[in-house]
Amino acid sequence: MALFTRVIKDFLHYVNGNCYTQIEPYLAVTTMKTERPIKQAEEIQNWTMVFPNQANPNGNMFGGDLLAIMDTTAAMAAKRYAQQEVSTVTVEAVHFAKPFFVGDNIKITAKVVAVGNSSMMVKTLAYKDIDNDELEQCVRAYFNLVAFDKNRKPIQVPSLEINQDDMEDNQLAEIIQNAAKQRNQALAR
Numbered sequence: 049m050a051l052f053t054r055v056i057k058d059f060l061h062y063v064n065g066n067c068y069t070q071i072e073p074y075l076a077v078t079t080m081k082t083e084r085p086i087k088q089a090e091e092i093q094n095w096t097m098v099f100p101n102q103a104n105p106n107g108n109m110f111g112g113d114l115l116a117i118m119d120t121t122a123a124m125a126a127k128r129y130a131q132q133e134v135s136t137v138t139v140e141a142v143h144f145a146k147p148f149f150v151g152d153n154i155k156i157t158a159k160v161v162a163v164g165n166s167s168m169m170v171k172t173l174a175y176k177d178i179d180n181d182e183l184e185q186c187v188r189a190y191f192n193l194v195a196f197d198k199n200r201k202p203i204q205v206p207s208l209e210i211n212q213d214d215m216e217d218n219q220l221a222e223i224i225q226n227a228a229k230q231r232n233q234a235l236a237r
Contacts, residue, residue, distance in 0.1 A: 087209060088211065091125070092158045115142070122172045129168060167202075173185055
């Protein structure tokens with residue numbers, strides 16, 4: 049390690065013209081930063097069907113069962129994006145616009161729409177498959193997930209490249225994140 053540190057210090061000394069000569073060798077190593085990669089998010093799709101054990105006596109699907117499926121799809125999108133293990137931290141802005149019933153085919157889509165240092169916000173939509181290959185959006189939710197390493201410590205994720213089609217989703221995600229922060233601050237009082 050000492051040789052490596054000395055090589056780094058000598059390199060920085062050479063490159064920056066003596067500006068590191070008074071700094072301890074271990075500090076020279078910590079001044080080097082790697083550039084954070086930039087990545088586009090991909091949309092993940094998942095299909096499922098509503099079974100009788102997922103519904104109430106009237107045949108409506110339980111919201112918790114649907115959220116579990118949406119959470120799994122969001123986790124797949126976040127894991128593919130971060131290339132790391134992930135865990136759900138919060139679920140924000142859930143909107144059940146229309147119910148699902150026993151026998152309905154459901155398409156779930158999930159895509160990372162905003163990132164922090166180790167966190168990702170995933171927009172997740174649930175659609176009812178209607179006849180003639182038509183889809184009707186029924187539920188929307190935003191899942192916050194964190195990437196972590198093998199020691200379960202948060203790890204940095206790539207920066208998100210936002211294309212024109214995703215600009216509105218990214219802006220909405222930021223509004224939702226800010227509202228969640230304000231809510232959490234109010235609850236902490």
